Amino acid sequence: MEHGLPSEGGERVAAWIEKFVRVPKGVGAGEPFKLRPWQRELICSAFDGPRPRLGLWSIPRGNGKTGLSAALALYALHGDGVFGARVYAVARDERQARHVFDAAQSMTKLSPLLAKRSYLHVDKITVPGSDSMMQVLPAEPKSLEGLDPSFLVVDEIGVVDRRTFEVCLDAMGKRPTSLMLCIGTPAENRDSVMWDLRADMLANPDDPLTTFTEFAAPEGCELDDEEAWALANPALGDFLFADAIRAGLPPKTREPRFRRMRLGQWAEGSSDQWMEPALWGTRSTGLAIPDGSEVCLALDGSFSQDSTALVAATVSTTPHLDVVGHWANPGDKEWRVDVLAVEEAIRQACKRFRVREMCADPYRWQRSLQVLARERLPVTEFPQSAARMTPATTGLHEAITNGQATHSGDKRLTEHVLNAVVTEDSRGTRIHKPSKHSTRRIDLAVCALMAHSRATFYASRSRSRRVVSW
Template sequence: MRAGPKRAITAEPLDFSDLGRPGWTRLQRFALEYVKVPKGHGARKPFKLRKWQLDIVKELYPSRGPRPRQGLVSMPRGNGKSGLAAVIALYALFADEEEGAQVLVVASDERQARIIFNACRRMIELDERLAEQVQIFQDRIYVPHTDSELRPLPAEPGALQGWDPSLVVVDELHVVTEAVYDAMLLAAGKRERSMLLAISTPGESTDSVMWRLVEHGRANTNDVSFKLVEYAAPEGCALDDEEAWKIANPALGDFLAVDAVRAQLRTTREPAFRRYRLGQWVGQVDRWLPWGAWEDLANPTRVVADREPVVLGFDGSASGDSTALVGCTVGPDPHVFVVGVWQNPGDVRWRVPRSDVDDAVAAAFDRYDVLELAADPWGWRSEIEAWAKRYGERRVLQWNTAAANRMAPATDRFYAAVTQSELSHDGNAVLATHLGNAVAKSTALGDLIHKDKRGSPRKIDAAVAAIVALDRAAFHSNKSARRRVRSFK
């Protein structure tokens, strides 16, 4: 197909009258007769809407009665959301009997919006009859016979002003802000018949427009102007429950391969898997470690022997937070154990008992062969200097837990050791709680853990100390392994 504005359209207007009246059956027939799957599974074959896709389309394009003004389809990745959105956009452009149809495809960024735009364009290119009807521009597909157009737009309030859309399709609504959603609603409200259709995986946070709309949809199933179609696994299901996968992923075993999902289960953090693969809202409980994974590794009968080589991780606080001293054995089977945790019992005047902490450090150095004490210096510099004097500069290390380039790899190492059952621990309840309180944020350097919010009483200091301890134990264990290898020569 030649691109460009100059090409005149010589083909007669297409006659869609044998597709029936506007509505879901007409859309289904339009897809089957005019649209080909653009890529991937079934590429170039007629776009046959699956039964569950028809269920979605029926909600949006009922054969009789009014159409909803807003639609939201929430489902996991890889279930053909973008593909279905492209088909709906094409139907709205060509075949919905709308003079001067204007279809806007909106997404968080231009690139994402172009996914649907490019799919539409490719679908048109794959059908001679549609191709003859259109002029294709860089940022617009135009149908001169009906004066209809389709455009990709970025999700910015400014970019959304001045249009009069008959359909707005938003891909991946979860990243769209309240202001952008309002701008789209405002734009779409001008015609007698228009729809704002969002299609998305669940978001990262319940503090979002998408969550607000999901809650509205769940609570108002009779609202004819707003339709929610949600595919999600049952709340709290096991991660590897493949029956639950099927509930959330209607395309599973069809154009979504089950072994691809199995492979992802092994490499994806639980909250991300729940969101992207199970369609669930993990929201506030964006826990770092999978449920039960830490608890499963408890081995309280293992006693760390006197003079056993260990490292100690220390995360101290001046007042409000808690202070933790956690040990880890150095050797092939790392065992994490709590030496001491000092927590504010909820008294504003409480101060951490520094001399108790000092005594606990002394007792540990006395009892074990402490290869290293790695301590976060925040608020404890003078103690750390004293310990360095007492136990030797070589054995007392300042380990800044705010430095992402150290903390992120250490955090990833801890996560991997837990999920691959490569450590054991003493079953300490406070450490288990702190690990459960930790929420993770992905960074370019790896994951970092945080409290659920600033100032939260849900402490994580013992978790931080444990991460440091395991990281340093691995370092010393590798070092002694290297030494052993050398001595064999």
Template structure:
């Protein structure tokens, strides 16, 4: 049985006085399997596995004063590990043993997704006579008349949720939430409850930039890691996350077992063997190994870029390099990269020379400091032996002309498919074969992680994900251009014309 990769600490005494045993007894006595599966036949009672019992004890732990320990929980498991059934059990338990006038909600990015957990709960009631005799079931609501409590499913139109007063919220597939608005509305709405709880149950999704600010789920995940490490002391936050390490071999059955607590039990090994052959790697890693990938169409496999890091330090002065420049004027970023020209069997080495991004909180009138960029390029040329400065002439023709007039070796590199397709392929192969090294600069790592692959009839090349336009990729683009030129044979010097006299013949 796989243990969680990440788990916030919960004192044994809090578990002992908690509601875990009561939840498990309720689930096994009143909740039934709703569909035929490896875990059992439809209509049979749910039998909780040891890992699920342990999870329940941790989730429903109580403080010494008798109050529930956790107000927010994020539970991450790969697909097919009984996530919907657990969520439905949590919802029905909260409805049955919650306060009088309680409100339980299943939420998700859209109503169809929200109805999955809610629909499982409703079917459990239909299959269990004791539940069906005590509860009234409607299309989008379950009522418990004895306490005046209700269980509903809601979608992501957060502006319609004002005025609710939930004591328990089950959020399904948190990674799919387009914004954090619904989550925040429900969390704030529960402020008057004595023991409110938000429970997010999810698989991993699209990895955000280094701050995680544009993804609710990744923000919660990162916060949970800080609680796990002790960086943040927050006993109200609970994280239980099953998954494989980023650099794990996604085709190895040992990796499958490591990431899936129900592997070989409620999810079969044969299913993995079949799906790994036909599922794109990024999707397999996200849905089956619960790993965060850089984007929905990840460019590099998880851990591949990190494996090429080399802590050798700055590029020594006087080294032969190629400078690569990718620039914008405003509201984006501008990047300057150095790539060493390989010599003597050494690998080409990539490092960030400078990067300019719009500061957080600045207005839309921010512009790239063009004179500073030009001076940084001159400074790099004084520091290293620069074979060439490759750049896309778009919007920066004036600066390129000035630098060329200064005698600097400007080489135009238009970011056309004809140039970027082979350059992208060369970069990918170099990373995968560990034939390139880099400094580990976190800015470059973030830009690399933000890249997606754009595929058309001209080939594959990196691009920015249109769904997450604020994310920057300019350092990645410059790195691709720089490696392409650093690995190319130097341009031959033009032959000087020779003049002969008849007397020399």
């Protein structure tokens, strides 16, 4: 069966698919699945070594996402050299997951060799020769627990429940290689797990454990610009037909939906996100602040609901940010932050760095601030008023935009920064959580802009002083 195939990587996957898989329906039904160059590139991004563990492909409607997923699932079942392979198709519900599974079954039936090796059941394909199995899964998180996938494909990730996604992610990693591949068209709302996943991938482009590909038309393009359609739809004019897209042009389809489904755009809802994920990602250096550096610390304290955060910024005209401490409620109603531990972390930070200032909103933390001030730590108050927060908020945003601030790439800081949404009104510019009761925290982002504000203040002051002394 293996004769003449490359031994590994995306080239092997592509060669295997072309050798054994046939198109189950639509254009070219029954004929060999001829991979297009862009499909090969996608495959290589997920299967060339070192192999990523998690992939996200954002592709508009009708570009063969489900078909390619099914072909990859069959490769994972038969061709990846895994004894005891476990391949799963997951989606919002079982009916949706069946699209991938049914395509894999049809492909199996069309290939004499695969058919000979497999048994087809209602909800699984078994391969006794290698003790392998592909299964379609209902999306209830309970039924997903305890899995040991070698390949898991999540179709239409844009509408998949967050809990389902998380349970799948938790199940990965028990094998030397495994891949969870999430495929879909852009999600409608910001609470979707696909939204977060994309933001995380944009912010961490060099993470070797993940791979991300997006097909999208340029932001703000005209709806009927067919050149833009071609950029977003690699299969256009091949097995995707322009008249089908034309038939859905607004007003027949609402514009935001057309942009998501046909142009692959994320325009809707992104406008209130404070920090552009890719921009934030480019300012990550991966480096901590060296001991002994001159820094400003900022504390955003809370007792039970939100987290308590401690961030440092180097005193510089181009400050570097890093997390010093973070205390988060793990989801327990009775949980209270360990105030003494926070105080001790501040003391330790004052030994580790040359701390110019430790600023905090005194609300509810007055006592701790007094205790630390009495120990001669340089404690100052930074009330979270509009007058103080507006310039700090715009200040950090501008610095990141202009390349005048960097950060360590700490995942928690990135998460909080990307969670933050911004409002501008008569009282000024502020960041806040996506909604009042949202569990997405932003405390580290708040600290970051406070610490940044104080660090640039000292940097400009010491510079002007130097000018005076000359």
